[in-house]
Amino acid sequence: MRAVQYLRAFLGILHREALRWLNQRSRFVSALVRPLVWLGIFAAGFRFTLGMSIIEPYDTYIPYEVYIAPGLVAMIQLFNGMQSSLSMVYDREMGSMKTLMISPFPRWFLLLSKLMAGVAVSIVQVYMFLAIALFWDVSPPPLGYLEMLPAMILAGLMLGALGLVLSSFIKQLENFAGVMNFVIFPMFFASSALNPLWRVKESSLWLYRIYSVNPFTHAVELIRFSMYGKFNAEAAAVVAAFFIIFMALAVWGYDPGRGLIAKRGGPPE
């Protein structure tokens, strides 16, 4: 296969992902409504109880809505990653994943293409969210919208790769509720999305440690800094490292010779 054929395959996968996204209106709407509920209801309620001191990357006092916006951006990407994972499990049960798996391209390439297609969809969702968030005065510097793009690509890849790993481990669709309880909620709540780390540290050192090792915290901080034109090298390094680990696990999980797909119960006959 030549490079141009790889490109065609990638564009085919991207196109299908976009079509599916546009077809599923409910998914589209809920992806948009979820962060807005947090912003419009949760944050509005908390802004009076939580005082924000000046912390990096902000150079002034900020309302709570502004604080949690990057966390919500990351949440959109987290949900999207899990949604792709869900659709992988669904595709596997429905058989349509075979179309992808018998394509004469290396598995790692197919998985990476699928991953990047999901990231592209999540980024479109983020920008739509940010456009609406302007009504809550979440208005990073104009250049920030552009500068956050690479951060979102990296964070999206990491969260999407986590979804891929999970999809190779989850046997059936029914088990997906477990993913919600044991992955999405802990990752989101035990991160700097809703609470700044210094505040967590004040209340509990243990909790602070948990927050600090959570890769989602680093995804949030990477996005937060980039939105204000700053680069958080530590967060970028951690997110990149987790992406590589998750991707390696996913490729292993989907490997026809070694992976879990081959070891699992086999087809029902």
Place this chain on the structure above:
Amino acid sequence: MKDDAFAALDVRNVSHSFGTRKVLDDVSFTIAAGDFTVLLGLNGAGKTTLFALVTGLYHSRDGSISVYGADLRKKYLKALAQIGAVFQQSTLDLDLTVEQNMFYHAALHGMAKSVAAPRITAELERIGLAERRRDRARQLSGGQRRRVELARALIHNPSLLLLDEPTVGLDIESRQFLLDHVRKLCAERGMAVLWATHLIDEADENSKVVVLHKGKVLAAGPAASVIRASGESSLRGAFDQLVGSGPAGKGKP
């Protein structure tokens, strides 16, 4: 791409198990280009597992499989490029249109749109569904979906076509259409076909057959010689005798 020196499909000493359950036990057979080979077996014989292995969904524990000389382990991508497959379970994306499904497949084989478009039109016309190309797959009947899947498997001009129980759940007319269509492909394009089924009458006297039972190959070769070797007068009789189950596939047509 095609090399006549090699068998279209060469399955050699393949065994596979899931945990302690042995599903395939030392399976060997070959298919030559232009052969219409029927893989006969009752439900649970291991046909679907064999298909998963031949299409590289996962690798066998033991033995080797090669497609026109390309080993599925070593030259995985070369082997896959020559395969067209229709699985037992539908693999169409029901929310997409017929055409979108076809273009997706073409892209996954690295085909340019300009090359794929006339191929797609030709294959859809051949199965008589050209006017349904903009309909969602969900709106098609079971028989139509099957035909679309067959057409889709042919877009990239495979030299080995694999079909796993393609006629399950279809009415007699759709079933006959598929059978005739595939036999014609075999004759016209010299395509090698492996057609797995539990319906014995889908194999005629001129077919080659591989009888798979409980993961083992009990007989392989031209239907006529399998019948002769069994001393029976029909393929059904030969099959019954081989699997020792009385009337073949009790309750099956």
